[in-house]
Amino acid sequence: MRFMMLMIPKGYEKAEAGTMPDPKRVAEMMKYNESLQKAGVLLALDGLHPPSMGARVSFTGGKPTITDGPFTEAKEVVGGYWMIQVKSKAEALEWASRCPGSDNEVIEVRQVQEFADFPADVQDAAAGFSDMQSGAGSKTP
Amino acid sequence: MAATDAHQAAHQAIDAVWRIESPRLIAGLARIVRDIGVAEELAQDALVTALEQWPAAGVPRNPGAWLMAAAKRRAIDHLRRSKMAERKHEELAREIEVERKPDFEAALDNEIGDDLLRLVFTACHPVLSPEARVALTLRLLGGLTAGEIARAFLTPEATVAQRIVRAKRTLAEKRVPFEIPEGAELAPRLSSVLEVVYLIFNEGYTATAGGDWMRPALCEDALRLGRILAELEPNEPEIHGLVALMEIQASRLKARVGPSGEPILLLDQNRALWDPLLIRRGLAALERAERLGGRGYYLLQAAIAACHARALAAEATDWARIVGLYTELHALAPSPVVGLNRAVAISMAFGPAAGLEEVDRLISEPVLQRYHLLPSVRGDLLSKLGRLDEARAEFERAASLAQNARERELLLQRARTGG
Numbered sequence: 001m002r003f004m005m006l007m008i009p010k011g012y013e014k015a016e017a018g019t020m021p022d023p024k025r026v027a028e029m030m031k032y033n034e035s036l037q038k039a040g041v042l043l044a045l046d047g048l049h050p051p052s053m054g055a056r057v058s059f060t061g062g063k064p065t066i067t068d069g070p071f072t073e074a075k076e077v078v079g080g081y082w083m084i085q086v087k088s089k090a091e092a093l094e095w096a097s098r099c100p101g102s103d104n105e106v107i108e109v110r111q112v113q114e115f116a117d118f119p120a121d122v123q124d125a126a127a128g129f130s131d132m133q134s135g136a137g138s139k140t141p
Numbered sequence: 142m143a144a145t146d147a148h149q150a151a152h153q154a155i156d157a158v159w160r161i162e163s164p165r166l167i168a169g170l171a172r173i174v175r176d177i178g179v180a181e182e183l184a185q186d187a188l189v190t191a192l193e194q195w196p197a198a199g200v201p202r203n204p205g206a207w208l209m210a211a212a213k214r215r216a217i218d219h220l221r222r223s224k225m226a227e228r229k230h231e232e233l234a235r236e237i238e239v240e241r242k243p244d245f246e247a248a249l250d251n252e253i254g255d256d257l258l259r260l261v262f263t264a265c266h267p268v269l270s271p272e273a274r275v276a277l278t279l280r281l282l283g284g285l286t287a288g289e290i291a292r293a294f295l296t297p298e299a300t301v302a303q304r305i306v307r308a309k310r311t312l313a314e315k316r317v318p319f320e321i322p323e324g325a326e327l328a329p330r331l332s333s334v335l336e337v338v339y340l341i342f343n344e345g346y347t348a349t350a351g352g353d354w355m356r357p358a359l360c361e362d363a364l365r366l367g368r369i370l371a372e373l374e375p376n377e378p379e380i381h382g383l384v385a386l387m388e389i390q391a392s393r394l395k396a397r398v399g400p401s402g403e404p405i406l407l408l409d410q411n412r413a414l415w416d417p418l419l420i421r422r423g424l425a426a427l428e429r430a431e432r433l434g435g436r437g438y439y440l441l442q443a444a445i446a447a448c449h450a451r452a453l454a455a456e457a458t459d460w461a462r463i464v465g466l467y468t469e470l471h472a473l474a475p476s477p478v479v480g481l482n483r484a485v486a487i488s489m490a491f492g493p494a495a496g497l498e499e500v501d502r503l504i505s506e507p508v509l510q511r512y513h514l515l516p517s518v519r520g521d522l523l524s525k526l527g528r529l530d531e532a533r534a535e536f537e538r539a540a541s542l543a544q545n546a547r548e549r550e551l552l553l554q555r556a557r558t559g560g
Contacts, residue, residue, distance in 0.1 A: 039161060040368035044418060083418070085361055087284075090153035091160055094204075115395050124400055 002043065002112035003092035005082040010104040013077045014070060015050035028100045036084060036095065047080035076106075083112070151196035159188055160284035162205045164369075166212055167281055168256035171319050173216045177263055177281065178309035183219060187212035257282075258321050258373050265334040268315050273308035274337045275344075280305055282369070283362050293359050294344065335383050335439060338366050342387050346394075355398060360391050371426070378435020381426045385443035388423030389450050392416040403547045408455040420450045441470040460490035477506040485518055493525040513542035517552060529559035 012019075021029075036042035048054075051069035058065050071077075086092050089111065096107045115123060163184055170180035187208045201207040264277040279285045279293075287305060291298040322330040345359025367384040374380055396414035399405050427447050430440045445466045452458040467483035480503050488496020500519050509515045520535030536556035543549040 038369065038372045040365040040372070043422065085365070087160055088153065088157060090150075090157035094154060094157040094161060097200075120400075 001087070001089075001114065002083060002085050003089070004110050004112060005084065005092070005096050005099075006078050006108040006110065007080045007082075007099075007101075008076050008106045008108060009079040010076065010106070012050055012079045013074045015052060017050065017052045019050050021047070025102070032099055033082075035098070036082065041084045041086055041095065042082065043085055044083040045081065048078060050079075051077050148196050151200070152192070154200050155188070155191055155195055158191070158200070158204045158208070162208055163188075163284045164257060164260065164282045165205065165253050166208055168260040169209060169253065170212055170216055171260060171263070172256050173213070174219060175319050176313055177260065177319070178313060179219065181281065181309070183212050183215045184208070186215050254373050255321065257369070259319050261334055261370065261373070262321055262330055263312060263317060263319055265330075265337045266312065266317050267330070267333050268311060268317060269308050271337070271340060273304050273311070274333070275340055276301055276304045277308045278337050278366065279341065279362060282366060285362065293356060293362075331377065331379065332438075334370070335379060338363050338370070339383060339387070339439070341366070342390070346390060355394065357391075357394050360387070360394065363387060364391060376433060378430040378433040379437040379439050381430035381433065382435055382437055382440030382443050385423045385426035385430060386439050386446055388419045388426060389443060389446040392419035392423060392450065404545075407449060408458075412453065412455075415450070423447065423450065436469070436473075438470070438474050441466055441473065445470070458489070460486055464490050477503055477508045478512070480506070481509065481512075481515060481518060488522055488525075493522040497522040497526065511542055513539045513544075513548070513552070515539075516542070520555065524555075524560050533557075533559040 033042065033045060036045075051071055051074065054069045056067045056069070056071060058067065084092060084095060086095065089109070092109050092111075096109050099107055101107060115126065118126060166184040166187070167177065167180045170183050171177045174180055174183070190211050191204075191208060195201070260281060261278070264281050265274045269277065275294075276287075276290055279290050280287065285293075287302040288298050290296075291301040294301070321327075342360055342363035345356045345361075345363065347355070364384070364387050367380070367387055370380050371384050392415050393407070393410060395416065396410035396412070397405055423443070424447055427440070427443045430443070445463055448459050448463050448466070463486040464483065467479060467486050471479045471483055481500070484496050484499035484503065487499050497519070500515070500522065503509055503515065516535040517539035520532045520539060523529075523535060524532035533556050536552050536559075540549050540552035540556055543552055
């Protein structure tokens with residue numbers, strides 16, 4: 001199963017555009033990332049620029065409205081993520097616990113929805129089976 | 142209630158720590174005691190201690206180091222008791238000395254890598270049967286319990302447990318050294334390792350037993366093993382080739398099965414369901430393998446899989462390139478099944494007549510006599526050429542050879558229509 005570990009650094013919601021992480025912290029994180037990689041569990045990871053460089057699109061009344069960051073009402077924002085593949089939620093939590101996090105950081109661990117988690121009607125909709133051709137075409141083994 | 146929950150949470154945490162730490166633990170101990178059976182017992186003893194202490198005292202800050210320290214104390218006791226004591230004492234004394242040095246952590250990192258490689262090569266040693274290699278590798282490197290392995294392979298747990306016990310005994314009896322093979326020995330031993338990983342993957346990808354024809358958890362186990370190997374031996378192109386092949390094949394897991402569990406063949410799959418993350422990882426691994434100058438068995442298969450992964454629609458497939466890759470694969474590892482796949486690619490690239498010519502060259506191959514895909518492919522090509530009566534006969538023959546009920550049904554239907 002897959003989990004996303006969302007890094008939430010307190011204060012990042014107010015960070016100025018172009019805020020960059022401290023090189024010493026990056027070195028520590030790289031070591032952690034390497035341990036995930038060596039264990040064969042890391043699928044992807046990314047760090048995100050602060051919200052002051054982003055924007056939000058809301059859909060009130062079915063109409064998209066764009067608001068530039070920073071977002072005054074936001075109490076916490078995501079600063080980056082890891083996507084990992086592990087055997088259990090406990091294993092995901094164990095990996096998250098090994099992160100060299102600092103006082104202001106929180107990691108939220110969330111399981112990625114798998115196809116098999118969906119009920120049949122949602123699976124059909126997600127698979128687009130309704131508009132698929134019933135293929136009896138070429139038989140490449 | 143709350144206490145039980147806390148207890149349960151602690152147990153789950155210990156399971157997770159075991160899954161993460163046991164390969165390194167067993168590998169490190171095996172170097173000291175030179176017996177992976179004993180190493181596993183010592184590691185498990187350490188785990189039992191953890192089970193006793195952690196629920197009350199809490200999981201330590203560095204659980205891996207805690208387990209290793211506990212296990213090493215036991216290893217020392219074991220060596221003192223055993224006959225090896227005199228011979229090994231000196232070595233162990235040296236080792237404990239090393240641990241006091243400041244750069245120990247860095248040294249340990251390298252050392253752990255080598256220990257893990259020794260463990261992989263030993264668990265996949267050719268003195269063991271393929272089933273034993275698979276079970277031992279999943280147990281020692283995948284951190285799976287005998288019960289988990291048994292469920293994955295739909296085998297009774299007692300059988301798997303027995304298989305593991307016997308495998309460890311065989312390794313001890315045959316005095317298989319706990320070493321990384323060198324020189325001329327390395328290549329065949331590495332292919333034994335890759336074969337085991339791919340066997341595990343394939344059992345998940347096209348299950349040979351049970352009602353479901355895929356067991357994705359096994360694919361994930363194999364991928365994890367492959368990714369670990371790629372980190373341990375980063376300069377070995379075939380490892381990256383195998384990882385690339387598995388990542389790309391796994392990217393299609395969701396698209397390979399229809400709403401009522403029926404298999405959906407590659408060219409009929411809804412490509413929107415292919416996992417772009419795994420495709421991206423697969424293509425990156427393939428590029429890495431090619432950069433290292435590889436042109437081996439797994440790399441070529443990965444390159445073929447990549448041709449499909451890169452095509453946004455089935456019609457956009459670069460069949461001419463696939464023909465070239467199959468030709469290369471066939472030259473490297475001649476097999477009638479590869480030949481048949483090549484014939485299909487030829488028909489897609491250059492038309493059904495060219496494909497049929499190629500298939501007809503394979504008709505006398507003994508291996509293909511009972512292989513339903515030969516008449517199935519032949520029937521398909523004949524049908525495309527408008528030779529419907531001959532096509533019907535081929536589909537009938539294919540249906541009589543097909544093992545899978547759903548496939549047989551489809552072939553009988555084609556036999557009726559000839560199309």
